[in-house]
């Protein structure tokens with residue numbers, strides 16, 4: 001279960017989350033997944049590549065995601 005470290009695009013706090021292949025629709029990469037920040041409780045969309053590495057992120061909920069992940 002890959003653990004990912006990143007930063008919330010809303011509050012810039014460090015976030016940690018677990019992501020697995022079934023959390024994304026792998027028909028198209030980068031694939032979106034929704035992340036809820038533990039600090040500010042806001043949702044953002046993170047796009048990951050085929051190795052589940054974060055490519056980029058958006059402040060809003062973009063279409064195409066299948067899972068919302070809470071950060072630790």
Ligand SMILES: [Zn+2]
Nearest residue numbers: 008011037040
């Ligand atoms: Zn945040």
